[in-house]
Amino acid sequence: MDKLVIRGGNPLLGTIRVSGAKNAALPAMAAALLTEEPIILENVPQVRDIETTRKLLAEMGADVELGYGRAQHRTTICCRTLVSPEASYELVKTMRASTLVLGPLVARCGRARVSLPGGCAIGARPIDLHIKGLERLGASINQEHGYVEAKAERLRGAEIVFDKITVTGTEDVLMAATLAEGDTVMHNCAREPEVADLADLLNKMGAHIEGAGTSTIHIKGVDKLHGAKHRIIPDRIEAGTFIVAGALTGGDLNVAGCEPRHLGALLQKLLEVGVRTAHTTDAVRVMGDGPLKAADMVTEEYPGFPTDMQAQYMALATQAEGTSIITENIFENRFMHAQEMVRMGANIRIEGSRAIVRGRTPLSAAAVLASDLRASASLVLAALVAEGESIIDRVYHIDRGYEHIEEKLKGVGAQIRRIGEMLPKRSVAPMVRA
Numbered sequence: 001m002d003k004l005v006i007r008g009g010n011p012l013l014g015t016i017r018v019s020g021a022k023n024a025a026l027p028a029m030a031a032a033l034l035t036e037e038p039i040i041l042e043n044v045p046q047v048r049d050i051e052t053t054r055k056l057l058a059e060m061g062a063d064v065e066l067g068y069g070r071a072q073h074r075t076t077i078c079c080r081t082l083v084s085p086e087a088s089y090e091l092v093k094t095m096r097a098s099t100l101v102l103g104p105l106v107a108r109c110g111r112a113r114v115s116l117p118g119g120c121a122i123g124a125r126p127i128d129l130h131i132k133g134l135e136r137l138g139a140s141i142n143q144e145h146g147y148v149e150a151k152a153e154r155l156r157g158a159e160i161v162f163d164k165i166t167v168t169g170t171e172d173v174l175m176a177a178t179l180a181e182g183d184t185v186m187h188n189c190a191r192e193p194e195v196a197d198l199a200d201l202l203n204k205m206g207a208h209i210e211g212a213g214t215s216t217i218h219i220k221g222v223d224k225l226h227g228a229k230h231r232i233i234p235d236r237i238e239a240g241t242f243i244v245a246g247a248l249t250g251g252d253l254n255v256a257g258c259e260p261r262h263l264g265a266l267l268q269k270l271l272e273v274g275v276r277t278a279h280t281t282d283a284v285r286v287m288g289d290g291p292l293k294a295a296d297m298v299t300e301e302y303p304g305f306p307t308d309m310q311a312q313y314m315a316l317a318t319q320a321e322g323t324s325i326i327t328e329n330i331f332e333n334r335f336m337h338a339q340e341m342v343r344m345g346a347n348i349r350i351e352g353s354r355a356i357v358r359g360r361t362p363l364s365a366a367a368v369l370a371s372d373l374r375a376s377a378s379l380v381l382a383a384l385v386a387e388g389e390s391i392i393d394r395v396y397h398i399d400r401g402y403e404h405i406e407e408k409l410k411g412v413g414a415q416i417r418r419i420g421e422m423l424p425k426r427s428v429a430p431m432v433r434a
């Protein structure tokens with residue numbers, strides 16, 4: 001397993017570019033299941049979850065081409081013939097977002113067999129709301145042997161109210177509703193930019209969707225969808241991670257190729273902390289030249305402060321003067337990074353869904369363990385300001401959602417390198433047969 005070795009202390013200076021949003025590319029790839037014609041996606045990030053989704057679709061019989069070289073951020077997916085509308089446990093257990101194929105498969109093939117994702121490091125991650133939404137559209141759902149089996153002759157439009165706001169639940173049911181007979185209205189939907197981006201693609205494919213990005217979405221079902229070309233939006237969480245890195249290291253960093261209007265809650269919070277930022281339409285410049293002061297933060301669904309930025313904010317809070325109270329409202333177990341930061345010298349106490357961070361505490365380098373995607377990003381941030389050389393293990397977590405993170409950070413002055421697993425030296429002594 002690869003590790004990242006980071007020597008802290010360098011301010012990040014210059015321009016760092018943001019890749020396409022993993023959490024927009026995943027539903028967009030699933031949407032290709034809804035048509036027999038090719039879907040071309042641009043600005044797809046080269047991260048592990050995209051490769052996992054490619055395998056998932058290929059296993060069903062789809063032709064999936066991940067571009068390389070100059071076209072390296074383009075993928076072309078053609079689901080003309082689907083031989084098995086199934087998502088196996090082997091793949092789903094590595095990526096929960098695989099459940100995004102459930103809605104499209106039922107809508108396109110009339111049946112689907114998808115492994116229940118099981119929990120993950122940050123929480124139980126049930127998909128009961130996905131299932132309820134599909135049942136409202138007329139699917140009959142059976143759960144056994146750890147799989148969800150869904151069937152429907154033809155889905156029928158319905159009025160749906162989500163009990164809780166769910167991002168992939170909204171996306172799953174939205175995709176299914178595009179091919180349902182009649183009209184669907186979905187209430188209490190997720191308003192994340194990734195939902196709106198998916199609706200943009202679906203409308204390019206011939207769907208009739210209005211209101212995506214708000215909490216009420218109207219869909220007029222159609223009989224068929226056709227091929228389309230679509231550019232994935234920039235990754236707002238990768239952008240936010242780099243913005244925090246610039247603030248934390250006292251740098252002057254231009255985070256380019258992002259959508260500042262997707263970062264409102266973060267930029268407002270950073271202002272409270274005393275971080276100076278300036279933005280144009282597609283870039284944010286962060287100047288970490290002033291002292292950081294503590295500010296409480298509460299994670300909420302979009303447009304509130306994103307849970308996917310909570311761990312990164314905690315790293316920043318360790319360097320802010322005063323006490324920051326961080327409340328995690330979305331997931332029940334998303335503080336695992338805290339103990340690793342405490343090992344580096346941070347002063348953090350967990351009380352249920354709240355983390356009390358007392359700063360400013362100098363951090364010292366340590367060997368730490370990544371537990372999930374955003375926790376590993378926060379440990380990279382902590383290592384960038386820790387005194388000495390840190391080693392972050394289980395870096396495959398970070399590779400799920402950050403494209404070439406060490407190259408990008410090295411390009412703006414970070415002392416960071418990746419080391420592969422040291423393979424045991426092969427014995428050179430010739431085998432002596434007895």
Ligand code: EPZ
Nearest residue numbers: 023097125126127128129130166167168169308330331373
């Ligand atoms: C999406 O996950 C993102 N993943 C997550 O990003 C993100 O943290 C999360 O939304 C919240 O913003 C993708 O988009 C691929 P939810 P999702 O359904 O859709 C509960 C990352 O780091 N819930 O909005 O799985 C759930 O347990 C990842 O990139 C149910 O109870 O999250 C949670 O408490 C991590 N029943 C809350 O709702 C359901 O059927 C929000 O979950 C579905 C969800």
